[in-house]
Amino acid sequence: MIVADKKPVEEIIEYVKDHSKILVLGCNECVTVCEAGGKKEVGILASTLRMYFANQGRDAAVDERTLERQCDHEYLEEIRDIADQYDAIVSIACGVGIQFTAEKYLSIPVYPGVNTCFLGVTEQRGLWTERCQACGNCILAYTGGICPVSRCAKRILNGPCGGSSKGTCEISKDLDCAWQLIIDRLKAIDRLDLYEKMFPIKDWSTDRAGGPRKVVREDVQI
Amino acid sequence: MRLTYPTSIRIVRVPCTGKVDVGHLLRAIEKGADGVYVVGCKEGECHYKKGNFRARKRVEQAKKILASIGSDEGRVEMYNLSSSDAPLFVKYAGEMDAKIRNLGPNPLKKKNRRAA
Amino acid sequence: MSAKTPSKLEKIMAAGHLGVTSECGPPRGSDPDTIREKAELLRGYVDAVNVTDNQTSVVRTSSLATCIHLKLMGIEPVLQMVTRDRNRIALQSDILGAASFDIFNLLCLSGDHQSFGDNPQGQNVHDLDSMQLVWTARKMRDEGKFLGGADIKRPPQMFVGAAANPFADPFEIRVPRLAKKIEAGAEFIQTQCIYNLDKFELWVKQAQDRGLTEKTYIMAGVTPFKSAGMAKYMKNRVPGMDVPDDVVKRMSDTPKEKQAEEGVNICIETIQRLKELDGVKGFHIMAIEWEEMVPDIVKRAGLYPRPEID
Ligand code: SF4
Ligand code: SF4
Numbered sequence: 001m002i003v004a005d006k007k008p009v010e011e012i013i014e015y016v017k018d019h020s021k022i023l024v025l026g027c028n029e030c031v032t033v034c035e036a037g038g039k040k041e042v043g044i045l046a047s048t049l050r051m052y053f054a055n056q057g058r059d060a061a062v063d064e065r066t067l068e069r070q071c072d073h074e075y076l077e078e079i080r081d082i083a084d085q086y087d088a089i090v091s092i093a094c095g096v097g098i099q100f101t102a103e104k105y106l107s108i109p110v111y112p113g114v115n116t117c118f119l120g121v122t123e124q125r126g127l128w129t130e131r132c133q134a135c136g137n138c139i140l141a142y143t144g145g146i147c148p149v150s151r152c153a154k155r156i157l158n159g160p161c162g163g164s165s166k167g168t169c170e171i172s173k174d175l176d177c178a179w180q181l182i183i184d185r186l187k188a189i190d191r192l193d194l195y196e197k198m199f200p201i202k203d204w205s206t207d208r209a210g211g212p213r214k215v216v217r218e219d220v221q222i
Numbered sequence: 223m224r225l226t227y228p229t230s231i232r233i234v235r236v237p238c239t240g241k242v243d244v245g246h247l248l249r250a251i252e253k254g255a256d257g258v259y260v261v262g263c264k265e266g267e268c269h270y271k272k273g274n275f276r277a278r279k280r281v282e283q284a285k286k287i288l289a290s291i292g293s294d295e296g297r298v299e300m301y302n303l304s305s306s307d308a309p310l311f312v313k314y315a316g317e318m319d320a321k322i323r324n325l326g327p328n329p330l331k332k333k334n335r336r337a338a
Numbered sequence: 339m340s341a342k343t344p345s346k347l348e349k350i351m352a353a354g355h356l357g358v359t360s361e362c363g364p365p366r367g368s369d370p371d372t373i374r375e376k377a378e379l380l381r382g383y384v385d386a387v388n389v390t391d392n393q394t395s396v397v398r399t400s401s402l403a404t405c406i407h408l409k410l411m412g413i414e415p416v417l418q419m420v421t422r423d424r425n426r427i428a429l430q431s432d433i434l435g436a437a438s439f440d441i442f443n444l445l446c447l448s449g450d451h452q453s454f455g456d457n458p459q460g461q462n463v464h465d466l467d468s469m470q471l472v473w474t475a476r477k478m479r480d481e482g483k484f485l486g487g488a489d490i491k492r493p494p495q496m497f498v499g500a501a502a503n504p505f506a507d508p509f510e511i512r513v514p515r516l517a518k519k520i521e522a523g524a525e526f527i528q529t530q531c532i533y534n535l536d537k538f539e540l541w542v543k544q545a546q547d548r549g550l551t552e553k554t555y556i557m558a559g560v561t562p563f564k565s566a567g568m569a570k571y572m573k574n575r576v577p578g579m580d581v582p583d584d585v586v587k588r589m590s591d592t593p594k595e596k597q598a599e600e601g602v603n604i605c606i607e608t609i610q611r612l613k614e615l616d617g618v619k620g621f622h623i624m625a626i627e628w629e630e631m632v633p634d635i636v637k638r639a640g641l642y643p644r645p646e647i648d
Contacts, residue, residue, distance in 0.1 A: 009290045043245040044287070047252045052291040054252075054330050153451050154422070154462065158469040158518060160511075161448045162503030162530060163577040170577035171451045183508055195511060198518050201426070201470045201485070 001030035001121075002094040003128045004037060004114040009048055012090060015111040019088035020059065022049065024113070025079070025101065026066035027093035034128055036114045037092035039066040045092065045113060070097025076104050083108060118150070136206025136213060142194055144185030151178035157199040225308050227315035230256075230322075239263070240273025247284040247298050254331035257322035259299040261314065267304065274302060294325055339555070343479075345442035345497035346414045347386040348525070349647045351555045356613065357620030358641050359416060359528070359557065360632050361388035362408070364399035373399070373407045376629050383633045385644060386414040386443055388528070388622070392423065395455025402432055406439050416499070417441050420449025425465040426474070426485055433475055437494035444496045445528065446471040469522045472500050476523030499526035502556075504541035505534060505580035513544045520554045527554050528622040531561040531572070533604075534580040535611060542617040551617035558612045559622045562631060563601030566590040602631060602638075609639040 016022055024046040032038030046064045053060035063086075068075045070093035083089075083105050091098040092113035102110035118130040133150040139157070140147060149155045153171045160179030163170025169177045186192050206213070236242055239262035250258040260281055262274035278300050285295035299321075301314045341352040351357040360380050365372045380387055387408055391401040405415035417436050419429060433444065448468045452460050466474060474485055475498045482493040500519045504512050516527065532538045538558070545551050563569045566589040573581035585604065592600040605623075612618050621641065625631045636642045 009287060013291070040243065040245060044248060047245065047248040048287050048291060051248070051252050051288075051293060051330060055292050153453075154448050154467070155464045156448060156467040158467050158515075158522075160506065160508075161468075162501060162506045163450070164506050164508075165577050166507055171453050177507070180508055183511055192511075192514075196514055196518065198469055198473070198522050201466055201474070204465060 001033055001119070002096070002116060003034045003118050003120045003130075004031050004092075004094050004116045005034075006036050006041070006092075007113055007115055009045075009052075012045070012111065012113055013049070013052055016049065016088050016090060017056075019109075020061065021086045021088070022060065022062045023079070023083075023086045023089045024049070024062060024064050025070070025089050025091045025093070026064075027070045027091075027097050028066060028068050029071075029093075031093055031097075031114065033122065035126075037094070039064075041092055042066050045090070049090075067093075069093075071100050073104075076100060079105075133207070135202075135204070136210075137203060139199070139202070142199065143182045144189060144191065144194070146178060146182045146185055148178050148182065151176070151181070157202060225312045227312050228319040230319055231315055238268065238270050238273040239277035240268070240270055242277050242280060244280045244283045244287070247281065248287060251288065251293065251297055251328065252330060254328055255297075256328045256331075257297040257299070257318060257325070259301060259314075259318050261301050261303065261311065264302050264304050293330075296321065296325055297328065339552075342525075343442055343495045343497045344440070345386075345495075346647055347416070347443055348497040348555075350385050350645055351526070351619050353645070353647060355645045356618075356641060357386075357526075357555065357557060358384045358623065358636060358644065359386045359388055359620070360384045360623045360625065360629070361390060362404065362629065363390045363393060363627070364401065364404040366396070366398055368399060370407055373404050374411060377408050377411055377413050379629045380632055381411075381413055382644065383636045383642065384623070386416050388416040388418055388445060388624075391418040391420045391447070391449065392455070393450070395422070395450050395452045395457065397456060402436055402441075405436060405441050409439050409441060414443070415441055416443035416445050418445045418447060419471065420447045421464055421466050421468055421471055422449035422452065422462050425463050429466065429471060430474065430478065430484055433478060433494050433496070434490070437492070437496065440495075442496055443499070444475055444494075445499045445501065446475065446524075447501055468500055469519055472498055472519065472524050473522040497525055498523055499528060500524040501530070502527045503530035503578050504532075504538050505530055506578040509537075512541055513548060513550070516545055516550055516554075517548060520550055524554055526557060526620075528557045529559040530578060531559050531624060532608060532612070533572075533585050534582050535608065537580060538612070539615065542615055546617045551619075555619035556617055557620035557622045558609075558618050559624060560605050560608050561624045561626060562605035562628065562635065563589055563597070564628060565594075565597045565601070566592070568601075602635060605635055606639045609635070609641070613640070 024042050026037050026039055026042035042064045046062045049062045089108055089110045090113045091101050091110055095116035098112050119132040120128050120130045123129050130150050132147055135149050152159055153169050160177055164177040167180045169175040186195055239260050242260055247258055260277050262277050268274045281298055281300040284298045289295045303310045339352055341349045347357050362376045389401045389404045392398055401418050405417045408415040446468045452462050479494050479496055482490050502516050569586045569589040572579050573586055609621055623632055
């Protein structure tokens with residue numbers, strides 16, 4: 001899923017302090033699971049903002065709404081009728097949802113209420129870790145199902161570097177060395193032979209290097 | 223033994239303090255409560271193991287949010303006691319009551335009314 | 339192995355002599371005199387001088403510019419290049435730039451992570467990794483072609499090397515990894531500083547068993563300790579460094595005023611022991627900010643005078 005983290009309240013206040021009709025807009029998908037932008041968080045943020053305005057003696061309305069998704073037309077259309085009432089939207093969906101909301105409601109300022117961090121997993125409650133950088137050209141078949149692009153601090157394709165020590169990465173003792181994981185895993189599936197071949201230079205044009213990306217699937221288009 | 227606690231206090235029963243969320247605490251203050259406190263079982267005695275620890279974290283979180291918008295974080299508190307310990311319940315109730323009286327009425331109450 | 343490039347270092351090792359290199363870290367400023375002074379200390383005692391590339395991710399004068407200073411002084415440089423700061427366009431371009439000054443040695447590295455340096459908030463590049471850079475340099479030299487496929491007019495003539503850390507984890511892939519680097523085209527290997535000789539000898543033996551020591555020149559890396567504090571620091575703080583307890587103890591049991599001398603002794607003993615190993619074809623003496631000690635170490639280790647090669 002897409003993992004996001006809350007932005008400091010102070011930063012959000014800075015964005016919205018001059019508005020007086022605000023919609024806090026959450027999303028029921030990834031950000032709900034990572035507890036940054038679901039219905040519950042919408043309630044907390046909206047309540048916080050209302051108290052802030054009240055403390056300032058300001059008359060401002062802060063409403064709450066959570067959509068099934070903010071990255072699909074059909075769900076975003078659900079606020080079509082009410083959007084005009086607001087002079088600002090704080091979206092706490094991921095960066096994708098925030099942007100799609102902004103695209104759809106052209107004349108209303110849309111502010112981010114979260115920092116969108118990475119594609120990752122819930123390792124345990126309250127701990128999310130990165131697994132993929134959407135490089136557009138997946139190499140997991142050669143690396144035992146563990147991604148060096150997202151999990152090696154130097155995205156080395158022929159690792160580990162000389163800094164790998166006791167299973168941890170040179171940049172932090174709290175971080176697994178991706179290449180240690182890869183080797184352990186290749187061993188477990190009896191494919192250490194894959195390690196012996198030099199991984200050729202990667203085509204990064206499918207990564208962010210190639211500019212904004214697009215997937216076109218004519219077979220499913222209508 | 224009949225014990226009494228301040229009449230200012232309204233009790234909201236929950237199955238476990240782990241059920242109490244940051245949003246509940248904030249909303250109480252937002253709606254004009256002068257203070258809100260969570261009374262949980264003693265640490266280590268939670269029937270659901272960690273409910274009261276979670277509650278404490280949420281109380282901390284609510285305090286942080288209140289502080290960040292210039293409100294008094296002392297209006298939200300957490301206490302722990304054994305469920306049969308009525309005298310301690312009364313003692314904490316008195317403490318909280320005194321503390322809140324000391325802070326004065328929740329300024330949001332007036333503002334809310336004016337805004338409405 | 340016979341020499342394929344004009345590199346003096348390559349020729350010396352191809353002729354069966356032990357090669358000797360040292361290093362010169364560029365300054366945190368633009369004063370060329372500091373470069374010249376450091377390099378002058380090494381003249382005649384080593385066959386080539388490695389020039390580090392923003393080591394530990396701290397900004398310094400560029401490796402290429404410093405190499406040019408050395409070249410102009412008549413000292414043979416080894417251009418170190420890390421893949422952290424430049425993409426494949428800049429890397430190929432700098433290789434050509436170096437070739438235009440007839441710099442004949444290249445060492446390919448991934449580089450320390452930028453979080454160790456003075457710009458921890460910077461981006462890193464890692465478009466290629468160190469192995470792929472070795473492969474690229476060899477392609478440019480041997481095929482006379484850029485990565486894009488076009489011909490290079492006057493291709494670079496470089497002796498291409500890589501680093502190896504026999505002590506990094508996991509140990510079981512250290513030799514396969516060396517094999518991969520050699521397959522990528524590494525003609526010489528400079529190792530991480532060696533203090534754990536037993537482990538190093540095991541690594542060399544395993545490499546030898548796979549025939550790798552006949553395919554590349556392994557240069558054993560050594561660094562003299564200046565103090566017991568440095569030994570402890572290297573043991574505990576430097577990732578991928580293996581300093582056995584008895585070495586640390588030997589340093590800390592030595593009175594403070596004698597520690598530098600003891601550090602040099604350990605270094606010389608290391609060289610003398612490793613000279614006997616078939617698989618070791620040279621030494622890389624990294625006297626960090628202590629270049630003035632190098633002549634002494636080279637002499638006392640019996641590596642002086644350096645062979646003359648035309
Ligand atoms: S290789 Fe690319 S697509 Fe595959 S997991 Fe890694 S970043 Fe994602
Ligand atoms: S220690 Fe491992 S994860 Fe860290 S940069 Fe080196 S190879 Fe990558």
